Amino acid sequence: MSWRDNLRQVEPYVAGEQPKMKNLIKLNTNENPYDPGEKVREAIQMFDANRLRLYPNADAENLRHALARYHHLDDEQVFIGNGSDEVLALTFLTCFNGEKPILFPDITYSFYPVYCELYQIHYHKVPLCDDFTINKEDYYGDNGGVIFPNPNAPTGLLLSVDDIKDILDHNRDVVVVVDEAYIDFGGQSCLGLLKDYENLLIVKTFSKFRSLAGSRLGAAYGNKELISHLYDVKNSFNSYPIDALNQAIGEASVADSAYIEENAKKVMATRTRIMAELRELGFIIPESYANFIFISHPRVKAAYIFKELRKKGIIVRYFNADRIQNYLRVSIGTDEQMDAFMTGVKEILSR
């Protein structure tokens, strides 16, 4: 017997690379190209470092209140975590303890099966349709829970609130999680369904819409009882997951939401323009409601474009996975960054 025998064996999630090259055009992890804003900057400048010697507020109450007000909910309907990845991990651990498999799409956020392996949760991957859309009827069966991103990643495709309502109507006895990491780039949130479905949990992040990937702030919204269960599990894991400075930064960002919403509009305008230009070059692109696009060319292989763009210092995301080997996920950067991307793509296609 060895001490190694008791170690947990896992296949960890592999995040998009964070290369250290200079002058990189980084379009691979769906970061927002715009500044987090003056209010965030002020919150950092005004922060009294001496406060750091004390524990932070354990439940990030002020930030919780700010988010509740922003979304017209009660404070007790809001859960805050260390990035939406932690929120999702605690959600899997809290909500998916049945015998039956949980359901999620075969092409989706690749962290979901990793959480399942970590916590030994049974799961079943439901194939997307050939056009990558979610067929809502596929989620009507007997299951231990349902989770999907809306819009889905890496496809960018959106499910309507009515379709989500149908999925909820057919799943009253399990928790249904809608991961709205990318909803603020043109999609319609299903927050309005919370009042009618006590088994609905909606997860959001500060990383994309609020340009705060570096702050590690995520949130979940649900009915008070479900949220209180999430806090119980969180308090069995880590009493103080959100540091004091980023609680202040998060509050400043919520107070600056008008500015943030303008940035999202800029991202959407750039997305519209770039999608049109790429389609003119022959690219196939599902309709995107996210701050990224999912592109495929009938003539030139995605793996080749990926490699050649990288040589030019332009990093996009390539997934070497079933059904999507010929697609690239490209984050929407500034207009300048996307122009450089387009120039690179045109040069590669013209060879």
Next chain:
Amino acid sequence: MSWRDNLRQVEPYVAGEQPKMKNLIKLNTNENPYDPGEKVREAIQMFDANRLRLYPNADAENLRHALARYHHLDDEQVFIGNGSDEVLALTFLTCFNGEKPILFPDITYSFYPVYCELYQIHYHKVPLCDDFTINKEDYYGDNGGVIFPNPNAPTGLLLSVDDIKDILDHNRDVVVVVDEAYIDFGGQSCLGLLKDYENLLIVKTFSKFRSLAGSRLGAAYGNKELISHLYDVKNSFNSYPIDALNQAIGEASVADSAYIEENAKKVMATRTRIMAELRELGFIIPESYANFIFISHPRVKAAYIFKELRKKGIIVRYFNADRIQNYLRVSIGTDEQMDAFMTGVKEILSR
């Protein structure tokens, strides 16, 4: 059937209260009374808010390197987490997957049994001796792993490195975790044992010694293979647990270690003085090697002193638990805070 049926049922850890009263003398959560330092302040002032739109370094590599240098270890021997609570939680999840119960003292950090309940790990509480010391032979039996704080909390008592070596010699086939949250207030770390024991894991925190409870930084030190397993589990849970700003703050703190060490000496001098004064008043106090003391009076009940101190705006920690109902844990504050505490105690005893 209801969605509630699949929810995980837990008894969460209850942290020391963080009351919102003004002018409080807060001696209940072992925070350091001294400022985190000028280098930390500068790190915040110099931080470019625009960096927050990007994901932080996933493994906090620069901070990892700084800690490795400080402790004369290789970078690959260092694991960084979101406070030592997260480090401990991931340690339990990673290392304690055997059938046999893990061992820890009956009087110790009360989060340990909570982690076990959360992850359904069998455990056995080993009673401390009557004088609250750890009897090393009690840990020699067959088990699934061992964990104890050194110095122990809330007693403050220290186990010698030789005693820990004996425990390790009798536990070569399980992971032995030494939680050194309070080691830098006069104890001797067992980091030197790492080269001889590949199953030893040492956990430390920035919250006490480095006055950074508000930053949520913790670390574990062990052999490369064990640390790499911890990272695998961390990467199955949360890719980016440490935000960019607190990575910079942590590095600044490590660079300011000479200043931090002076603060620890001040805390220790105050501790020596206050222990002598309390003993003169009849208090029984185990020898403390931490930034808190564990005190009991033969004539006046701890619960009463706790309540009366609170009326005076002085908050200490009372555990309503077996064997320690007549003890209070008192964090060591500044000399001024401790003088106010002493005045309060004297007034209460004189009634």
